[in-house]
Amino acid sequence: MSDVSASAGPRADTRPPTIASSGLRSTAVLALGTFAVGTDAFVVAGFLPAMSASLGVSAATAGQSVTVFALSYAVLAPVVSTLAARVPRRLLLVTALLVLAAANLGSALAPTLPVLLATRVLAAAGAAGYTPNAGAVSAALVRPEQRGRALAVVIGGLTVATALGVPLGTLLNQITDWRTVLAAVALLCLLVAAGVRLVMPALPGAPRTPFRQRLAVLRRPAVLGVLPLTTLGMASCYTIYAYSIPALQAAGSPVGWAGLMLFLYGAGAVAGNLYAGYAIDRWGPVPLLTGAYVLMAVVLAAGGALALAGSRLPLVVAAIAFGWGASSWSQTPAQQHRLIAAAPGEAPLVVSLNSSGIYLGIALGTAVGGAAYATGFPAMYATGAAGAVIALLFLVLTARRTATGKA
Structure with a gap:
């Protein structure tokens, strides 16, 4: 079988039956991961007043954690994709989720704003390794005529988290604190990593390319x-x-x-x-x-x-x-x-x-x-x-x- 990128491409469906039959099931698991990424990126906005009080900074300064995550993701996404091109897809996705889990746990325990910002950069690196590859893999796991639906399922996790992140954070702020929520996101990342390892078929990375x-x-x-x-x-x-x-x-x-x-x-x-x-x-x-x-x-x-x-x-x-x-x-x-x-x-x-x-x-x-x-x-x-x-x-x-x- 060709690499994942090629299998996402033109018309002929050359995937083994085991991969074709598991495609839609795997996309559902991948969507849980994009939901975790989106929640991580946007739920913090609902906690900014409490976060600023906890870290001893203004709300505007605490909001830099959202900006740092977004900009770091934008820069790191193509870099991570290029550096990790040869890594088998399942291993790459699991590793990215483990990095994201560690980063969120670090954010939950961060005693100061500089430490929090450093962990947000690490979280962006994990997200940059996960989300784009989850989308590409979802397209590779299904037939060409199902590709739009597969992409929508995976992006759906990010969509739900992005759309509901701020109101969800505002609601949770009345129940618990921001550190507990980020720790919960870390746990979700671990659970999704286990799911990806169990459900997703093995797919090789791309061949060596300059x-x-x-x-x-x-x-x-x-x-x-x-x-x-x-x-x-x-x-x-x-x-x-x-x-x-x-x-x-x-x-x-x-x-x-x-x-x-x-x-x-x-x-x-x-x-x-x-x-x-x-x-x-x-x-x-x-x-x-x-x-x-x-x-x-x-x-x-x-x-x-x-x-x-x-x-x-x-x-x-x-x-x-x-x-x-x-x-x-x-x-x-x-x-x-x-x-x-x-x-x-x-x-x-x-x-x-x-x-x-x-x-x-x-x-x-x-x-x-x-x-x-x-x-x-x-x-x-x-x-x-x-x-x-x-x-x-x-x-x-x-x-x-x-x-x-x-x-």
Whole structure:
């Protein structure tokens, strides 16, 4: 059997029956790992006041732990993918989860902010070794016509954690402390590592390839036409994410509905991700992305219009929250599908680059949203909607040139 990257590629299904039959079961286990990664990355935001008090720093300073994790992940994802290219996939995934478990335990025990930040970098290294390879492996374990659903299942774990991370952290903050939660994440990583070792079939790593040759994938038009869209799309939907509660209230959400609105955003994210898996396998990723960016532009523009008019239409805001979540998290499976089709021999590398693009988009969108915050929520919504339109135009201009099969 060829390596995992190649098996993620073109049409012929040459996998042994044992691997093909275990594919969907293994993707469910892999999804638990991406849920652990996402929880680790985002649940801390709900604990920032308590964390700052525990470490003796301001909440803004404690928030650097989230920024350090995101930026470290963005930098380390392609590096880890390249350095670990020859490591058998199951061993790589288990090792990454063990590193993530150790890092979270270190974060839970961190006595000072510098120690916490160091453990967040280590956690990012573990996450960078796990998430992109989990996506590439999931595509390799199923038939080509099931690839979209497999990617959606694995990304679904990250989607659920990302969508519910902040409200979950806020809820848990009333029950327990941040150190206990991070210790629980460490335990979850250990359990998933055991599950991956037991359930996932053995898959070899990639053959030895010079570093320069591996990076040559970045010169392919089909890859260069896809990666920037990941950053554009995530930046657009994350323009208001960090300020989601006051932004939704400005659009007309009642103050007491904050939890409900965040739940609807999360429900939309999960629904959008699951629908994306079905739609990609049936129609291809480009039609799915087109609909996602149109929906994103419409709901963000509607939020800005309501905020500008000072309207109080809570049911409309609820629909906006759901549509915002759905359009945001239907992007990732489609983008991964396009990249794997464009470079099947370098699937782990291009998926890791896509992960870097996601976190760069999150950082960019949050920064742009912060800059727009000073001019008011209508401007913030308008900025996000404009970003969605730009992403749509970029997709239209590049889709035909970058198409490979259905990519």
